[in-house]
Amino acid sequence: MHLSDILFHHGENRKEYYNSVSPPIIQSSNFVFENLADFRKAFGEEMESVIYTRGNNPTVSILRKKIAKLEKAEDCLVFGSGASANAMAILSQVHHGAHVVCVNNAYSWTYNILTQYLPKFGVSHTFVDGTNLEEIEAAIQPNTTLLFLESPTSIVLELQDLKACAAIAKKHGIVTAIDNSYASPIFQRPIEHGIDIVIHSGTKYLNGHSDVIVGVVCSSKEIIKKMFYAEFMTLGAIISPNDAMLVIRGLRTLELRMKRCHESAMEVTSYLENHPKVEKVNYPFSPNSPQFDLAKKQMDGAGGLFSLHLKTDSFEKAELFFHQLERFSLAVSWGGHESLVLPFCAFYNVPGKENTNLPFNLVRFYIGLEDPKWLIEDLKQALEVI
Ligand SMILES: Cc1ncc(COP(=O)(O)O)c(C=O)c1O
Known part of the structure; x- marks a missing residue:
């Protein structure tokens, strides 16, 4: 059908x-x-x-x-x-x-x-x-x-x-x-x-x-x-x-939204992969991904979710990068209209909880339906603090 x-x-x-x-x-x-x-x-x-x-x-x-x-x-x-x-x-x-x-x-x-x-x-x-x-x-x-x-x-x-x-x-x-x-x-x-x-x-x-x-x-x-x-x-x-x-x-809009998220995330991740302050981007449809061939074999696209490692040893700078972002909302989940950020430094120093074993320089992004160029502008200015 x-x-x-x-x-x-x-x-x-x-x-x-x-x-x-x-x-x-x-x-x-x-x-x-x-x-x-x-x-x-x-x-x-x-x-x-x-x-x-x-x-x-x-x-x-x-x-x-x-x-x-x-x-x-x-x-x-x-x-x-x-x-x-x-x-x-x-x-x-x-x-x-x-x-x-x-x-x-x-x-x-x-x-x-x-x-x-x-x-x-x-x-x-x-x-x-x-x-x-x-x-x-x-x-x-x-x-x-x-x-x-x-x-x-x-x-x-x-x-x-x-x-x-x-x-x-x-x-x-x-x-x-x-x-x-x-x-x-x-x-x-x-x-x-x-x-x-x-x-x-x-x-x-x-x-x-x-x-x-x-x-x-x-x-x-x-x-x-x-x-x-x-x-x-x-x-x-x-x-x-x-x-x-x-x-x-x-x-009704699933197909449209998925295509938009995929195209935007491709644009954003290819910008980030070439940025000197970014150590590594995890995105299955990046040609640099170690699993790119497998992704192409079993998937038709990847959507808006990816993560990256900031090039920094400083916890404060990881926090500063996050504070500098203006067009991404701090939240769990993903898949909606709005772009989101989930910095893993947020899972350190949580009262009553052990620190996560994921590195503090790991940040997950969800690219929603906004203009990817507008989001890239924001990432660009935030990465300057690193
Ligand atoms: C991969 C994955 N599976 C399952 C769930 C659980 O879904 P729900 O929040 O609808 O219970 C989530 C929620 O974040 C998720 O990210």
Whole structure:
């Protein structure tokens, strides 16, 4: 199906709602039945029926259909956050005594569910260097059920070879899952490379306007059906119909936004890579990236997120650089309209917390929808303090 068809029409049966261009927000928790026969029929096929919004809601269903198609998946579930989508995908693939192999530098709350939560239920894990296929395969144990990837990772921007990882997992009979938030389905569709489960923090690009927290899990009908009756219905981490409508609206411009972010980040990173005050830029589509060939092989673009190392040994100068920036907002997250900066010196001297083990001269940037030349002007004047 053509991308334009998915973003602008797929899943939208306008005849059902006065031919309105925008789908209605069915803001109802509950749905009534006219007779016992219909009620029984719905309960017999709960996943396909509209009974109660914790299970299905017509507005949320439109979103599910669009995202599944974008990821070339058979089906999709939408969750109340990307963190819950990651957690549910992992929970759906483990049991007491199981083992998970996960790449280093995965999102912090993914790390948390593996290290702080699942050990309580007898699920163990091994973290591996995702760039090293031998290390990934060597970490697989007889009780391993899941290989969890995040490619690229969102701080140091490391890629895993998706096809090779899927082949290793298939050889050992284990399921693969990936957090695909960085690339969005516009730039990377892991199912095409043999990955089984694709997860997004839809809070980032899918919604794209920094006003909804949402997560998605895409996979085969079989895996999604199992998740629906287990994790989805039991744990209840759903989004509201109103938020679903906002994400549907965000999707209308997904392709445009991704292209803009990619082109702008290419311009900004190529400026920074040639700057004497910048030691190194981490961006998968930079021709200087050690993983550029792999990036081109499995991605169609990279979007707006990158990180760099400032050329300085001085903590004060790293702080000064940040203070000097005027057109980037200090914030976590990314994927919205606005450009952001996350300097890692901010994770030093936090009351009650240990310092991060990431270097203080590491800075993550997200390039949003502004004019890249206007952003470069700001970076140029801020780098002068180094
Ligand atoms: C790579 C990645 N995955 C998952 C998440 C979690 O998503 P959410 O904030 O929607 O729960 C984040 C959030 O920052 C993220 O950066």
